[in-house]
Amino acid sequence: FQSYALYPHMSVRQNMAFGLKMRGTDAAVIDAKIADAANLLGLQNLLGRKPAALSGGQRQRVALGRAIVREPAAFLLDEPLSNLDAQLRAEMRLELVKLHRRLGRTIVHVTHDQVEAMTMGDRICIMRDGRLIQAGRPLEVYADPVNTFVARFLATPPMNLIPATLQAAPGEGLSVLTDSGAVLAVPARHRNAYGERAGRRVILGVRAEDFHESPDKPDWQKIAVRVVAVEALGAENVLIGQIAGHATGRDDAHPAGGDKPFEIAARLSRYFTAPVGSMVELYIDPLPMHLFDPETELVIARPSLMGATR
Incomplete structure (x- = not known):
């Protein structure tokens, strides 16, 4: 008991x-x-x-x-x-x-x-309102959540869920345009799964640990963030920031229906520091990204990364 x-x-x-x-x-x-x-x-x-x-x-x-x-x-x-x-x-x-x-x-x-x-x-079973939502091994559920509820539950800080639109890019590419104007190219691995959703509203899911301070891999993508707060936890620092436009650097856009700029959490190294109000450049690893349907909050299925190599 x-x-x-x-x-x-x-x-x-x-x-x-x-x-x-x-x-x-x-x-x-x-x-x-x-x-x-x-x-x-x-x-x-x-x-x-x-x-x-x-x-x-x-x-x-x-x-x-x-x-x-x-x-x-x-x-x-x-x-x-x-x-x-x-x-x-x-x-x-x-x-x-x-x-x-x-x-x-x-x-x-x-x-x-x-x-x-x-x-x-x-094995873990995620329940909500008396209903079983998802069951599986912990890392499998963490890597492949079935909806936004599971995605946010199994993480501290919770997964960032960013209002956005999926759009066709030049050639055969796809990109995600956030409501604040930031653009994230969809990895080639996910294009077939997401292609039919081009032109539609989505929720972009990015975990805090998929933000980085430097571009260690060539496919990591730069994004501008205005610092709201930095939570020092000793072993790591958690940045709370507002996403700015990738191309223009604008930070005055609001999510649809929102009344303030959208905030994200990024888990960074213990050495990261930045004054509140300053602009910093972070790099997103796009491969673990998820897209969710904004109406049903269900994940849009794409190939699992469990056991996969880059």
Whole structure:
């Protein structure tokens, strides 16, 4: 349970034994199961304590131990990490992964935290309003989201969804014209998939990590961004900026129906710095881009990049 649901008047040992005792399990069997679970979870020295004398992480392990001793076919964990502080949450993520490997049992882990979903799951199921939207291996769902909801959920910062129009370019090319005037050429790999959509409105999806400070690859495309804020996270900096026109540098255009310039988030190196209000040039890796239908918010299918080489 999210709140662990431990009996406050019982010791750790009594909490773990309660379910088995109510089933009429032999006392010797109960003791053996508690010993095994306590050893697995590092609770040997806590068996005599009451829940009030335990930390959040210890209470969580007791709640898990109470389930483990019953030897279920599967475990259902309902947001078990949500009540923990950030450091303990990270530690318990790893502990739960290790526990899963040792137990060899199915665990259904419910969470609103995309980091938990990506780092802990062998398979993830994205749900919205009680409906299953997409299921698959974490990196597969991350690389090929079925709609804008999934695309934004599985990332921090969320995927940038930019109002735009898909247009035919000279020759057999295609390009995406954002509402602010920036132009992004569609990679040749995606032209067949997107070709029939030329001349129609789309939503351009670009992840924060696909913006770069320098053109390391020849197909990365330059874009002008006005700096709104820079969030220093230590290992990286996240730039919040407004997209300007690629050709003209204009930054006064608004997305359709919007009342302010469109803002994007870019995950950049720890060394990036720029004053608020300044213009910077970033480079987009266009290959992982997605296009979505603005009416249905469904992805416009294109070849998957999972396992592909450039």
